[in-house]
Amino acid sequence: MDHSIQDIARLAGTTSRTLRHYGAEGLLPPSRVAANGYRYYDDRALVRLQRILLLRELGLGLPAIRAVLDRETDEAAALRAHLGWLEQEQQRLQRQIRSVHTTITALEGKDQLMAETMFDGFDHSIHKEEVEQRWGADAYASGDSWWRDMTAAQRAQWQATTAALQADWRDAAERQVAPDGTEAQQLAGRHVQWLDAVPGIPRENGRPAAAYVRGLGEMYVADDRFAAHYGGQAGAGFVRDALAVYAARTL
Amino acid sequence: MDHSIQDIARLAGTTSRTLRHYGAEGLLPPSRVAANGYRYYDDRALVRLQRILLLRELGLGLPAIRAVLDRETDEAAALRAHLGWLEQEQQRLQRQIRSVHTTITALEGKDQLMAETMFDGFDHSIHKEEVEQRWGADAYASGDSWWRDMTAAQRAQWQATTAALQADWRDAAERQVAPDGTEAQQLAGRHVQWLDAVPGIPRENGRPAAAYVRGLGEMYVADDRFAAHYGGQAGAGFVRDALAVYAARTL
DNA sequence: AGTTGACCTTGACGTAACGTCAAGATTTAT
DNA sequence: ATAAATCTTGACGTTACGTCAAGGTCAACT
The missing domain is CATH 1.10.1660.10 (Multidrug-efflux Transporter Regulator; Chain: A; Domain 2)
Structure with missing residues (x-):
């Protein structure tokens, strides 16, 4: 007993x-x-x-x-009160995360960029430091060599795909499409598929890691050079939101 | 000096x-x-x-x-390390929030329901306790009287709208549409518009409050009776994600 | 009986970054 | 000269335990 x-x-x-x-x-x-x-x-x-x-x-x-x-x-009442606190904490963290992102970008804004040609096709590994520290040196190295080993034709093909994707994003953003709507989510799907073609990016059960995709979205917003490709701050914010929803739902 | x-x-x-x-x-x-x-x-x-x-x-x-x-x-390195910690914390909070939601629902599952007819048309205020505690007694009362004062024809009209919306959600969920894609986000837009027709719900600058919309999504998942309307657990999860993205992007 | 572990007790410090008194010294204003 | 501000050091409180430390208790083995 x-x-x-x-x-x-x-x-x-x-x-x-x-x-x-x-x-x-x-x-x-x-x-x-x-x-x-x-x-x-x-x-x-x-x-x-x-x-x-x-x-x-x-x-x-x-x-x-x-x-x-x-x-x-009452237990339920206590839990609901607690829920409010949890949600506030979450929002505070979200704000901190965004601030940290923009701060990092501001700090490294003018340091190591990859070549300009690369910029247009391989935007997600432009920040050498960030990629290496957060996702490992391999992530950067394999992405880097993958790009370097391409033929000119392959590169052109890839850049065309990239440009088309970015154009569609800009278009959707201009039309004020909802980021969690079908259209934006389809774009996010294409974006992740596009990403998936790059070897060396962090993955989870075979698909690009959700945290990586979200981080990418935040980077688009934090770095004006990326934002420009997606229609400026507003457009990049749209892309970020869409990617975040997509990551939450399907990755 | x-x-x-x-x-x-x-x-x-x-x-x-x-x-x-x-x-x-x-x-x-x-x-x-x-x-x-x-x-x-x-x-x-x-x-x-x-x-x-x-x-x-x-x-x-x-x-x-x-x-x-x-x-x-290096400052940037320190910030990136910190970023990883922040993101982990955020995920932990997210898990806690979902657990609290399901716990609350389990606790109140069999208590005060609104009438069955109401259930089909006014699902967001079915949890009297939750609505009152988190959004104020007015939110519940005004929603309640709004519904009661409707004529039979008005109610039928509303229920038809609701049913159509839910059917579209189920359809999209079955087709594995991405929750942050255009289609899902359009549905989320309709959902919020539908919500917006209800007086007394919490608003921010004229539109339904983001936190309220997110909470609604979590409730759909946490409560099987709602989930059923959206195609079960999976469908409700899809709706939740879509609403979250929509809220983040446009509310 | 003596010894060896395994398990038990109370007590107390450490944690992160300050907030909040408290008691006393000093400066500034009246 | 006295009161009001401002300064100092010192120390406790905050959250939920983790982590020693010093020392009893109990069952088993020699």
Whole structure:
């Protein structure tokens, strides 16, 4: 009927330190304390512990959890309040991410560019530093050699594809198409397919990695030289949003 | 040439406590300390302080900032490393948000439903508790009375519109359309327009609030009764993603 | 009985970046 | 001369435990 502190800790997937902490906080007192001071917990305590751990995984603090378990607060209400906080945090992070992106771009704006011809066809590895640090030196090197080893005709072909894609993006952006709409999402699909032809980019289960695609979109916005290809700030923002939706949905 | 501690604090938009903290950490020592112990900072210190605060807003920790300012680390490299952390945090939050949503739905699954007829036409306010707590009692009440005051013909009209929209969503989902593509985004546009016809929903500058639209999408996924209208889990996930992209891009 | 582990206890420091008193010294204004 | 500002150092609080540290307790083995 009783379990030692290590026992329930293992049963619930936590540590004895956590159990003692919850005991000290009055959140989960031992169901019995032996004469020698040893803590013992019964099955009801185990159930309570599991509820606590569940709520903790959702991000609730111990005071909020106590209020819920002691029925001082409605659980759903507490979770909805918590949801608001989570969403705010997420937005704050989103803003920080964008600021960091633009800061990086501003810092490196005038450093190592790849050759101009390359710029038009291989825009995603123009930032040598960024590609190497975030996706590994291989990503840059293999993309680089892939491009260099192309024949002139292959390169021209590739540039034509790229130009057409960019033109369609600009067109859609001008027409104020919704970035999560079918048309934009089809463009995003083409964009990812185009990307997929480049060896060495980071992938997940065979497809370009979602984080990479999103990062690419942010880069288009952060760097005016890219933005120009997609119709300026507004157009690049559109591309970024479309890629983000696409990545969320299908990658 | 010199400023007192309060002076630069005001100039830089921070507090004297922070200045002392940075001094104690060796991150920004006072440029001069008078015989009486008073700290004084010159213009170079002000510049350094401003850089520190900028990096802090981007979320960097003090050790990372020190490394950058002391030129032990490349600033862009530090920011890219930081970017990876930010993106991970964002994903963790996203997972928590979804878990909270499904938990809330599971908790309230069988409580207060609106009438069945209402269910088919007014799905976004079916969760009385959720709507009231997160968007205010007015949101629920005005939506509720709007619906109740309709004539039978008006209601039938509305339900037909709703059903058509849902059918198009199911169709697009089945065809594996990309959620950030043009087609899905057009559907999202229709969805928001449809929503916009309901009085009392939360708005921002005249249009349905982005957070509300996103929340709606999450609800479709979290609640099987909604999901059913959009083609089950997969379909609802598609709708959610499409709405999220749409919200990000145009709301 | 003595010893060896395995397990238990309480106690206390560390974490990130300051916010917030508190007590006392100094400068500035009246 | 006195009051009001401003300055100093010192220290606790914040969140949920992780991580020693020093020292009891218990079952098993010699």
